[in-house]
Amino acid sequence: MRTWIVGVAGTLAAGLLLAGPALADGPDAIFKKSTVWRALTPNDKLAVYGIDDPEVEGVACHYTVPEKGGVKGTLGFAEERSEISLACRQVGPIKFKAKLDQGDVVFSERRSFVFKKMQIVRGCDAKRNVLVYLVYSDRVIEGSPQNSTSTVPIMPWGQESEVQRCGDFIKG
Numbered sequence: 001m002r003t004w005i006v007g008v009a010g011t012l013a014a015g016l017l018l019a020g021p022a023l024a025d026g027p028d029a030i031f032k033k034s035t036v037w038r039a040l041t042p043n044d045k046l047a048v049y050g051i052d053d054p055e056v057e058g059v060a061c062h063y064t065v066p067e068k069g070g071v072k073g074t075l076g077f078a079e080e081r082s083e084i085s086l087a088c089r090q091v092g093p094i095k096f097k098a099k100l101d102q103g104d105v106v107f108s109e110r111r112s113f114v115f116k117k118m119q120i121v122r123g124c125d126a127k128r129n130v131l132v133y134l135v136y137s138d139r140v141i142e143g144s145p146q147n148s149t150s151t152v153p154i155m156p157w158g159q160e161s162e163v164q165r166c167g168d169f170i171k172g
Contacts, residue, residue, distance in 0.1 A: 027051045027107070030062065044068055051107050053122065055100055056131065058092035059152055061107075061120060063135055084118055086135040088150040093157040094131075096169040100124070106133065126167030129154050 027049035036044035045067045053059040064085045100122065107120040123132045131154065136147040154163050 027063075027109075032067070035066070051120070053088075053106055055097050055104070055106075056094060056122070057097065058090055058094040058157065059088060059131060060091045061086060061088040061133055061150065063087075063120065063148075065118065083146050084135050084137065084148060086120065086133060086148040086150045088131070088133045088152050090152050090155060090157065093160050094152075094154050094164055096164055096166070098169075099171045100169055101171050124166035124170050125151070126165070126170065129163070129165055129167070131166055 028051070030048040030050055032045040032047045034043040034045050038044070046064055047067050048062060048064050050060060050062045053061065066083060102123045103121050105119055106122050108117055110117050118135065118137045120133060120135045123134070124130075125132055131152040133150045133152070134147060135149075154166060156163055
């Protein structure tokens, strides 16, 4: 019976990890570095990932998250830590694909089996024409104050001298 429960739980964990909103345009794994060595199971690691903003062409973000190893981490049962760092940059001419809301979710993924998730959200500082990105983790019952912010000033790119104003693309 116990083997059956562990097997079902592992299958559910794998399904939840694969069924997140990031499946279609998931993050690109850049590299991982071990932080805690474990003899018989995978090590704890810091993992660096890259994503493109799905609604703002020309912006890429990189974030670093701790990933638990061990049996619980491998099966997806470990609650991951909330410390996440974020850096976003302009990587080409900025083009808005649609009107946006302040605080729109750019990317989200689960950080525990059920209750915790990490989110990267975007806003616009219209006065300075700067995109502002915030990463944080939240829980159903109690969120975490751990967060990181990165800004992307909208600048001319290459031969283009005209830049879009983020304030023109914010709803409301």
